[in-house]
Structure formats: C-alpha cells, structure tokens
Amino acid sequence: xxxxxxxxxxxxxxxxxxxxxxxxxxxxxxxxxxxxxxxxxxxxxxxxxxxxxxxxxxxxxxxxxxxxxxxxxxxxxxxxxxxxxxxxxxxxxxxxxxxxx
Amino acid sequence: xxxxxxxxxxxxxxxxxxxxxxxxxxxxxxxxxxxxxxxxxxxxxxxxxxxxxxxxxxxxxxxxxxxxxxxxxxxxxxxxxxxxxxxxxxxxxxxxxxxxxxxxxxxxxxxxxxxxxxxxxxxxxxxxxxxxxxxxxxxxxxxxxxxxxxxxxxxxxxxxxxxxxxx
Numbered sequence: 001x002x003x004x005x006x007x008x009x010x011x012x013x014x015x016x017x018x019x020x021x022x023x024x025x026x027x028x029x030x031x032x033x034x035x036x037x038x039x040x041x042x043x044x045x046x047x048x049x050x051x052x053x054x055x056x057x058x059x060x061x062x063x064x065x066x067x068x069x070x071x072x073x074x075x076x077x078x079x080x081x082x083x084x085x086x087x088x089x090x091x092x093x094x095x096x097x098x099x100x101x
Numbered sequence: 102x103x104x105x106x107x108x109x110x111x112x113x114x115x116x117x118x119x120x121x122x123x124x125x126x127x128x129x130x131x132x133x134x135x136x137x138x139x140x141x142x143x144x145x146x147x148x149x150x151x152x153x154x155x156x157x158x159x160x161x162x163x164x165x166x167x168x169x170x171x172x173x174x175x176x177x178x179x180x181x182x183x184x185x186x187x188x189x190x191x192x193x194x195x196x197x198x199x200x201x202x203x204x205x206x207x208x209x210x211x212x213x214x215x216x217x218x219x220x221x222x223x224x225x226x227x228x229x230x231x232x233x234x235x236x237x238x239x240x241x242x243x244x245x246x247x248x249x250x251x252x253x254x255x256x257x258x259x260x261x262x263x264x265x266x267x268x
Contacts, residue, residue, distance in 0.1 A: 003109045003150060006214045011113045011147070013209060015120055015140075022124035030130055030176060031123075034137050037168065038120055041144055044156075052151045055221040057236040060228060061244075063156050064237065067163050068248045072255030074168050078175045079262030085179050086265075 008049030016042035029084070029091040033077045040070045105150040112150075116143035130181050134172045141165040152228040 015038060022035030044063045051059025085091055116139075123136035141164040148157040226232045237245055 002103075002220045003106050005217045005220055007109070007113075008151065009213060009217065011117070014117055018117070018120045018124055026124065026127075028130065028181065030172065030179070030181070031133055034123060034133060034172065037137065037164070038123070038140065041141070041164070044160075045144065045147065048148055048151045048153045048156065051153070052223070053218050053220045055223045055227065057227070057233055058240070060153055060156055060233045061237050061241045063153070064159065064233075065244060065248060067159060068252060071163060071168060072251050074171055075255045075259040076262065078171055079259040081175055082178065082263045091179060091181065 002052065005049055005053045008052075009046060012042045012046040012049065014042075015039075015045065027092050027094055029081050029093055030078075032093065033074065033081070036077075037070060037074070040066055108146055109150040112143040112146040116140050116147065119143065130176045131173065134169055134176060137172070138165050138169050141169070152223060154228045155230050155233045156228070 019035045019038035019042060022038065023032050026032055026035065044066055047059040047063050047066070051057065081091055084096065088095060119136045119139035123133045123140065126133045126136065141160060145157040145160040145165070148154075148160060224232075
C-alpha cells in the first residue's frame, strides 16, 4: 500500500515552512541560502508525490530541472557572499541594506 | 503498514528534525551545514519510497555531495561570528503572523485532502534510469538544452563574482 498523497504534501509543506522561517529570520547570509535550498527540496517532495500519484514521469524531469537551478543558485549566491565578505568583513544581511527602502 | 510507508514516515521525520536543527542552530554554521546533509540524505530515502530512484541517486550526488561541499568551502573561507535571530518586531506584527500561519494551516487541513487525487498503479519500471531518460530526451529536450545555458551562465557569473580583480 503506497503512502497517501496528503501525507507527502504535508511533509512538503512542513519543510517549506521551516525553510521560510530560516530565510526570513536568520541574518547569516550562508544560512539563508541553505534555507532556500530547503525550500527548493520541499518543492521537489511535492513534485515527486504528485508524479507518484498520477503515475507520470514529468514530475521527475521537473525535479531534475530544479536540482540544476539549485546548483546554479548556490554557485552564484556563494560567489556574491564571498565578494560581500571581501568588501564588508561580514555576511550579516542587516549590514547590507543599501537597496532597502 | 508496508515497508516503504515505514521508511517514508521514519525518514520524513528525520528530515524535519534535522531541518529544524539547521534553522535553529545559531552557534555553529558548520553544524548547520551538516544538518543540511542529514536532511538531504533523509529526503533521498523519501524519494526512494516514492519510487523516484534516479532522482534519489542524483539527490545524494548533487545535494549531499556537491552543494554542501561548496557551502562548507565558503564557511571555511569566511570568519563567521555567532549569529542571532532578527530583533523581535512589534506585537501587532507578531499577532498578524500568528493569525496568518493559523489561517494557512487551517485552509491546508480543510481543503487540500479533498482536492488530492487517489494514488494510481504504476508500471514496474517507473522512476528507473531508462524510463526517466526516455521522458527527458523525448518530451523535454528543449528545456534540457536550455539548462546547459543556465549552468554556463552560472559558472561564468560565479567566477566573475568571486574573482578579486578582472583584467
């Protein structure tokens, strides 16, 4: 007997909520990027749950695309973190508020 | 309960606990990255219980392998201080947040279970390398090629951003 789809979606929602809390409340830029990775993984769980329920492989292909986007995002994001640390000696987002209104 | 269901609940709980450990750990960024590894590997097991074998292998290779190693490299290069949570906001903002969270959770518990489809039977090669590869290279060739441009742009962007001085 397979896992009910509602439980898979619940796991996805819980992980997404934890990632949102981390991205909004932490101030260390590296941990914020990790939280965004967690949110992308929560989306992957939902994709795979629906793919299993509808017996369709399109969701698996979407997850591969999400993994590629996540890898690209980490490379660019951590490049920005290093450039930021070189200029400011800090990765605290509260100290980088030039574009904030 | 069948074996896949047992593993789903066990490793789903492990993923949630280690995700919480990652978000709530303010002292040590390396430990937070290690909690992220545990989350990723637990989610790979969850993917196997959902019959996504190729994606589970890639999850371990790309996430638990490559991405977390890049995170650890950056943590090693930087000199990180102890982190704190953002300063607490006003009472009104907190109340609005609690009301919004309860509203979303209530709507989720009420509406989502009714709207979901029943789980269908799957063919025996569902989620295998051959089946996913056929779908990827027959129906999704153009998106697959476009991702190669995205990766190229990300490589160039990362080098430009992290380089000390461009000649």
